[in-house]
Amino acid sequence: MKIKVCGMKYPENMEQVSQLRPDYMGFIFWEPSSRFFTGSIPEIPETIDKVGVFVDASIPYILEKVKDLNLQLVQLHGQESPDFCTSLRRELENLIGPDRKIEIVKAIAVGQSFSFGDLNPFEGRVDYFLFDSKGPLPGGNGFAFDWKLLEGYDLDTPFFLSGGIGLAEVEILKGFMGTSLVKKCHAIDVNSAFELEPGLKDPRKLQSFIKEIRL
Numbered sequence: 001m002k003i004k005v006c007g008m009k010y011p012e013n014m015e016q017v018s019q020l021r022p023d024y025m026g027f028i029f030w031e032p033s034s035r036f037f038t039g040s041i042p043e044i045p046e047t048i049d050k051v052g053v054f055v056d057a058s059i060p061y062i063l064e065k066v067k068d069l070n071l072q073l074v075q076l077h078g079q080e081s082p083d084f085c086t087s088l089r090r091e092l093e094n095l096i097g098p099d100r101k102i103e104i105v106k107a108i109a110v111g112q113s114f115s116f117g118d119l120n121p122f123e124g125r126v127d128y129f130l131f132d133s134k135g136p137l138p139g140g141n142g143f144a145f146d147w148k149l150l151e152g153y154d155l156d157t158p159f160f161l162s163g164g165i166g167l168a169e170v171e172i173l174k175g176f177m178g179t180s181l182v183k184k185c186h187a188i189d190v191n192s193a194f195e196l197e198p199g200l201k202d203p204r205k206l207q208s209f210i211k212e213i214r215l
């Protein structure tokens with residue numbers, strides 16, 4: 001199972017976390033967040049893909065960050081429409097050229113009123129969904145949603161499982177990994193549950209988690 005550590009803010013901490021070899025590291029480009037990232041990213045191993053997290057940002061702003069920070073994925077965490085995703089994909093291709101692909105992740109807030117029908121228009125326009133808990137914030141709410149709501153997911157787009165995942169979820173995650181849904185689960189995404197303060201990840205806690213989860 002792949003692992004994404006999101007909400008990185010401090011270069012020294014990025015170096016510590018990179019030694020744990022997560023598959024992805026995420027950076028928040030939403031100014032109101034206490035994890036809002038400014039500055040540059042230090043050298044990290046090439047096996048770790050860098051993900052920019054945006055909330056209803058403009059395409060030029062996203063392109064600027066992709067180019068300046070050499071991001072490999074763009075995570076859209078706001079109300080971005082399917083048409084927006086298509087336009088962004090076209091602009092990313094223009095920016096990067098045909099030899100490389102910047103993947104698009106569309107975050108979906110899952111609450112009791114969630115319906116799979118809302119996802120159909122995104123099929124073929126994004127590379128992954130990211131299922132997150134619906135809460136007062138666009139992301140980083142710090143609590144898990146009921147993963148049973150994902151039972152019956154039958155679209156082709158693989159997904160990241162996110163939302164308040166921490167060490168307390170390890171046992172239930174192991175159960176989840178025994179279900180048929182796991183075939184479409186591309187990665188587990190962690191953020192606030194592993195922090196000493198917003199944006200500062202606890203490498204020891206992360207190490208225990210990665211040891212338990214990585215297959």
Ligand SMILES: O=C(O)c1ccccc1N[C@@H]1O[C@H](COP(=O)(O)O)[C@@H](O)[C@H]1O
Pocket residue numbers: 006007026028030033034035053054055077130132138139140141142143162163164165189190191192193
């Ligand atoms: O973490 C934030 O501050 C944030 C702000 C705006 C959009 C997304 C944000 N974080 C993303 O939220 C999910 C879940 O986080 P948590 O585990 O509930 O803390 C994660 O994918 C972050 O990328």
